């Protein structure tokens with residue numbers, strides 16, 4: 001071990017990891033200094049999650065070594081990692097919903113037979129305060145929002161005296177306000193000497209809070225540098241290997257006619273409480289209507305009502321004059337609506353193949369007398385894979401695709417049908433820069449072809465870039481609709497907070 | 501140095517080996533009981549597994565035993581693939597056997613070409629009817645089908661018992677068994693001087709049909725989607741409730757057909773022990789066969805072999821016949837445990853380095 005490495009808290013050297021034919025990590029070196037926030041950047045499928053899962057003991061490297069605090073270690077399970085002071089918050093949280101926050105945090109750590117919940121609650125509360133992670137130790141996890149759950153996960157890691165906190169795309173599921181709070185926490189952790197690995201696709205976040213950045217491409221490290229020496233466009237070039245050409249919105253051609261129309265639509269959440277309270281909207285041909293809003297103000301219900309997976313309790317909806325109020329998903333599709341939902345895992349069947357998932361929405365067109373036409377299903381998949389540059393083979397299970405490629409599968413199956421109306425929710429969540437540009441380009445292409453696009457997104461930049469008109473949803477109601485030219489982050493921000 | 505389990509999908513080539521691993525482990529574990537029964541495990545397993553395979557009579561008998569298991573096994577596998585946790589093949593089997601007997605008893609004078617199809621249809625429909633109630637309760641009321649199908653097994657058994665001790669009691673012998681079915685309703689033998697009957701071919705045919713449905717039809721695709729992820733299936737336009745209902749009815753129908761085959765092929769009448777647990781063993785067969793049609797064929801034959809083997813071994817070594825049952829039960833538990841291993845990967849752990 002060289003002198004330079006001794007100052008490092010974590011040293012990963014020559015890490016290899018192969019999944020079948022895919023080499024996710026090819027001799028990766030990664031260092032982490034004490035008390036630094038270190039960004040891990042890379043395109044979808046570059047191998048970031050794999051590398052961190054190896055450090056946390058979720059995967060085992062095929063070759064390579066890890067040293068923590070200068071000493072070579074063997075990490076075979078998260079238990080080993082935790083003992084070494086390494087903690088990780090993955091995108092799928094590992095919490096027990098019926099238990100309280102405090103119970104979740106001490107779970108698996110309780111010593112002796114007696115469970116001293118009172119003391120634990122006190123400790124959790126003081127830790128929460130110290131790191132600015134406001135959460136009630138007694139609250140049931142199932143009643144918490146995604147952002148709050150993430151705080152519980154972080155507290156769980158800190159409670160185990162972690163020196164290293166790994167966050168895999170923590171901001172993808174957070175609202176802008178929650179992201180601010182997370183950043184404050186991370187900066188506080190840094191002053192306490194905790195090292196943070198921060199995986200994100202959002203370059204402005206990386207620029208803002210990280211000290212160093214390691215860029216990965218196709219399983220290898222491209223380079224590690226101090227963040228302040230780089231510009232966002234330099235980082236992007238490092239990730240992709242070439243300059244990214246951003247797409248921009250061409251001017252609208254003519255005034256369209258109404259395609260998608262909602263009139264006083266109401267709906268309840270799963271507990272039976274009204275979550276949509278009289279939404280009225282119109283989307284025209286060749287137009288993108290952006291819906292901006294802070295998460296939890298009814299966006300999810302709005303998309304579900306349109307997708308046919310949540311009943312509306314009042315009001316009516318039409319597509320090209322056809323009534324689709326409370327229609328089933330297949331009726332909605334028949335009416336010409338393409339749907340890209342917020343949660344990818346709710347629209348694809350992970351254990352089925354790419355080809356099957358691409359065909360299932362219109363399976364009757366891939367069959368004769370109820371018999372599947374396998375050759376046709378396969379050719380269809382091959383065509384979409386080529387057209388949309390998806391890194392997958394028709395017979396791969398969707399489960400094994402990286403987030404970006406999974407999203408492309410969903411987009412491909414929807415967009416290739418040139419739907420009259422498209423309902424998209426958070427279409428670029430978790431996607432890398434070039435995939436994001438790609439999706440944006442495809443949506444604009446549909447707009448040029450005359451589709452009416454309803455774009456629901458928590459990413460204001462995305463809305464401002466794509467939308468022709470912007471509607472703000474607050475507390476289950478559309479409180480304002482304006483042309484894109486009149487929208488700016490400040491104005492939208494106030495409206496999203498309910499000020500108008 | 502040591503072996504270590506990692507939570508990660510096992511490589512594909514491992515999957516077909518898992519049932520074999522289950523079988524080997526089972527024999528390892530049950531050798532304790534063989535020893536307790538005072539026999540040498542190796543000799544016992546020779547009589548269990550190899551001796552039956554070496555004689556024509558017991559080979560044929562193995563196929564006889566496998567016949568109902570092929571049907572109940574594929575019935576359960578079909579339901580499980582489609583996300584309907586049918587524990588009620590036993591009850592559906594009894595319903596099918598009862599209906600088939602009722603039809604068979606009234607077929608005197610009818611040609612076999614009328615009698616057999618009618619009985620088969622009756623068995624299938626009765627099995628469907630028995631599965632219909634839990635299926636509707638699941639779809640409409642979200643009642644857990646594991647509980648409802650299980651409870652209906654007891655109900656079916658009590659109904660059979662009531663029939664046999666009441667209206668159907670054999671007038672000649674006064675035994676609790678029904679009168680014989682018409683001679684034309686009896687399934688012909690495939691091999692003279694054996695018990696192997698046409699039902700075996702029926703069973704193989706049904707397994708092929710189910711395999712075809714699962715892999716080649718839109719129904720199969722929808723079913724698998726519902727079984728894997730009902731929410732995503734609904735999103736993709738699959739009518740989840742209707743698909744579940746069809747899955748349950750086909751599964752119940754096949755189990756009911758198994759009842760008909762046992763009546764028309766072996767017993768020629770309804771007796772209380774007509775099933776003797778074939779419905780439950782079907783769960784074992786389906787699980788051991790990894791819910792695939794080919795797997796069901798192999799595991800049904802294997803369980804049939806154990807059935808025969810427990811007789812040869814008890815004849816040869818004087819150990820109790822129900823050692824076979826112990827092995828079957830152990831096999832189920834071990835199989836379930838081994839199937840969990842699918843999600844793990846075994847690896848050598850080297851000291852120090854990664």
Ligand SMILES: Nc1ncnc2c1ncn2[C@@H]1O[C@H](COP(=O)(O)OP(=O)(O)OP(=O)(O)O)[C@@H](O)[C@H]1O
Nearest residue numbers: 019024044045046047048049050400401402403404
């Ligand atoms: N369990 C697995 N089985 C098979 N392949 C896998 C598995 N996990 C990851 N891969 C593959 O390894 C490669 C790297 O995946 P990884 O999840 O590390 O990418 P990533 O950089 O985190 O991407 P993203 O930004 O999309 O999250 C991908 O090609 C992926 O398909």
Ligand SMILES: [Mg+2]
Nearest residue numbers: 048049050168
């Ligand atoms: Mg990842």
